[in-house]
Each structure stands twice: as C-alpha cells, then as structure tokens.
Amino acid sequence: MPKAKYDTIYKDLKEKIETEVYAYQEMLPSEHTLILEYGCSRNTVRRALAELTADGYVQPMHGKGVRNIYRPVEQAAFTVGGIESFKESTIRNKRESETHVLQFTEITADEKIEKRTGFHKGTPLYYIQRLRFLNGIPLILDHNYFSKEIVHGLTPEIASQSVYEYLEGKLGMTIATSKRTLTVEHVTQIDEKYIDLKDYNCMAVITSQTFDDNGIQFEYTQSRHHPDYFRFQDVATRKKAGL
Amino acid sequence: MPKAKYDTIYKDLKEKIETEVYAYQEMLPSEHTLILEYGCSRNTVRRALAELTADGYVQPMHGKGVRNIYRPVEQAAFTVGGIESFKESTIRNKRESETHVLQFTEITADEKIEKRTGFHKGTPLYYIQRLRFLNGIPLILDHNYFSKEIVHGLTPEIASQSVYEYLEGKLGMTIATSKRTLTVEHVTQIDEKYIDLKDYNCMAVITSQTFDDNGIQFEYTQSRHHPDYFRFQDVATRKKAGL
C-alpha cells in the first residue's frame, strides 16, 4: 500500500541494476538526470539512492557519480537476508519447502526463560518446535517463543503454514525490527534425531528477538541450521572517522 | 574529520541512549524539541534519527514519538559488527590482542584464485596468513589476499600490526563497502595445527570482499573463528509491502 515516490524510484532503479540495464561498474545517471527522468525533487532521488547504497547495490563517489557495484548472489541452499519468514526465504531462494510441527505447547516464562529469551517471568507464551524441509530434506530446526498477549489465537495449523502471514494478515500486526545473533554451537540430541548432519558436530544458530511497531518484543526464536545449507550475507559500509 | 552537524547530533544521542540518559522503552524528545535543543533544521535531526534507527537503537512510531529500544550487547569474546579491523574490534571488545604472521608471500592470481576471490587472473597479490590471539589464546586464523596494484608497499611488519591503519593512514585510502558471507565449515589441518578447538570439528568462517572508494576490490579475506569465541550481531528492519 505504501506507494511513496522514493520507494517506486528505489524499486525501479533496483530492478534496472539487477537486470543489467546499468552494467556492473558503470555509472548510474547523475542525480540531476534522475530528477528529470522521474519528475521529482533532488531529495527524493537521493533517498532512493541512499537505500540502494545501504543494500550494497551502488556506491556514490563524491564529484564523480554513482557506481553500480551489484553482483548477483551466489546461491546456497538457504541464504539469510533481512527480516523475512522461512516461507518468504524459500520463495526468494526458489526452493520447495515444508514444515513439520514437532511440538506446540503453552507455557509461562520462568526465570530461566526470562534470562534466555528476554520475556519477563510470568509472561504466557507459545512454545513451538518446528522442523523445516527444503526439497524434502530436513535442514532447519526452529524453537519459537511467542508472547500470547500479543500473538493470540495461534494454532498448530498456523504454525505449519506461515506464522508471519498470520501476524501481518489476520492480526494486522506490523513487524518492525529484529535483533539477531549468529553463533556456532554443538549439536544437541534433538538436532541429531531429526537432521542428518553426517560428520558435523556443530550447527549454525540464529537467535532473534523480534519487536512489533510498539517496540514490544513478541518473539524469541532459535533457528538451528545444517552447516552445508547455510549462508548468511551482509553488506557493510565503513563509517568515517570516530568510532 | 567530517564534523557534519547530523553526525554530531547522532553521536550525542547515541551516547545519551547508551548511558541511559534516556531509559529503555522511553520516548526520546520530539523532533521539534531536538530542533530547539541543537539549533538546526528538522531534516538534520531526522537524518541523525534515521542512523540510530538503522543501528537498532530507536524505533520511530508514526504519530507517537521515537522510542529507545537499545539494549546493551551481551559480550562474547569476539563480537563482529560493521567494517572494522581486528585491532578495532579488540579495542571495542576490550581485549588484549596479538597477531602472528604465519606466511607472507607475493603471488599472481590464477583461474582457481579468480573463481574464489574475485580477482582477475594475472592480478599480482599479497597472500598473508595470520594467527590472531585474544588474551593470549589463538582464536582466529586469517587468510588475506590484497591487490598489489592498490595496496603497495605491504610488509610483514605492517601485517603484524594493523593493515587497515596503514591503508587509511599512510596510503590515504578510503574503505567503502564490504560484502561478507558467513558460513560454517569443517576444520582444516592448518586450523587444527594452530588453534585448540577441543572437540569441535567446525569453525565459523567469514569471507569478505572489500572495495575502495573507486568501487574497486582490493581485498579478499577468509577469517576462520573458534566457535566458542565467535558472535555475529545484526539488526534488521522489516521492509513494508512488496518484496
């Protein structure tokens, strides 16, 4: 629904870069040219370019122009990007997916859970264990905690489909920010029971705390990935000076 | 040296958040208030707030205000953030560091290297192998490839200190963007030779391609981390609609 002008320019430029309308290492049209092209102000063009810069698609060079530095991603089985659901990721990665709900219980946070998840003691929670299949192979084991106060009406059926679709669609929630930590951990008995790790004794683990648009945490998830099918990508830009 | 107004406001607010001048979950002063406080235009305040949002420090809420959602990071031995050198990271993480140069050779890229690193065949390179110690314990094994055409005059002495300091200080280079991929890989014989992994048979591996301000890649690095002392943190914000 948000058809902000800067966003349509952003999407248009993004597509032109991905489809190589602008070649790799080539300069994009100057800001002035883009102003005429899109019939908007300079600020609006610059906002779109700023987003592309943050995506690692372009690199602005003072006094020279804006260079296309986008390279198509090498695909692993499962590449992690921004905030997206498992279902969205599989679609982006063009994979067939399936989800088995191993456990679906309602619990109350105690001190141990508070320390690990960030949910205050006494908070009623859904605890869900899910096994994710890609192309028929079990690769990811998810442990989800959802706050019942915010995410009400969750069922095993929804959990086997897309929880995020339910949140944003049915509940009208807005997912805002997610803080993620990536570590490498020893396999557990549960991991070994469901996932064929061959001779690996570790897994890639993403733990994330997700907040709604009121800044309230409603989810804590630990997502344990098979090493062979895991890849996390990131573009960082250097902050000048200080720090 | 860039003492842009928005940057000083950004740094000031950041510090106030970190030192809990504004409490967790509390609203920051409104944009209008900040305008008066800093004596600047609204756009300038908004730019500073946008950076804090990207850092996951605050969350703006339409019609309500801007909420502080910053939580201090739980420290692992080594936490990876934006683009920063090993030396910078250890300082941020408040650790004693040391670097041993295991190998320092000059090579020319062949097809195999081109495919792996992105450097064209025939490009003259420095290849450096370094072992990183934290508090006296060997934890990270780095394999660096630097383009000789861009990074000239590298020596083992510089490699044992900070290459980035040399690049930005002596050569006057500007590091712009870095594309990183994080995976989990089996240990190699070299890993085992230098690092005590106990019963782990995997390592956390960060491979990165770094570009200068001309959009030219000058570095390819594979950084292999001990699982127990590795942590990668990230804040993602959900893009509305589309995608």
Added chain:
DNA sequence: GCCGATTTGTCCGTATGTATC
C-alpha cells in the same frame, strides 16, 4: 464520535560546500 494539537512521514525548492575533471 468529532475536533484540534502533537508528532512522525513524505516531498519540494533552494543555497552552499567540496571533490572531480
């Protein structure tokens, strides 16, 4: 439920500074 005040979101036009060529 309506209205007005407050607050953030988007967009515009302009001016000035700085780097490149």
Added chain:
DNA sequence: CGATACATACGGACAAATCGG
C-alpha cells in the same frame, strides 16, 4: 578556472497517525 556531481543544511508544505478533551 569553470562545469559537473555529490554532500550537507535550511525552511516550508501537506499528509497520516495518535491522543486528549
């Protein structure tokens, strides 16, 4: 030196969301 290009900053306008009376 002048033209071009990006960087920063200002001020103003209107829209959209929220909240209190």
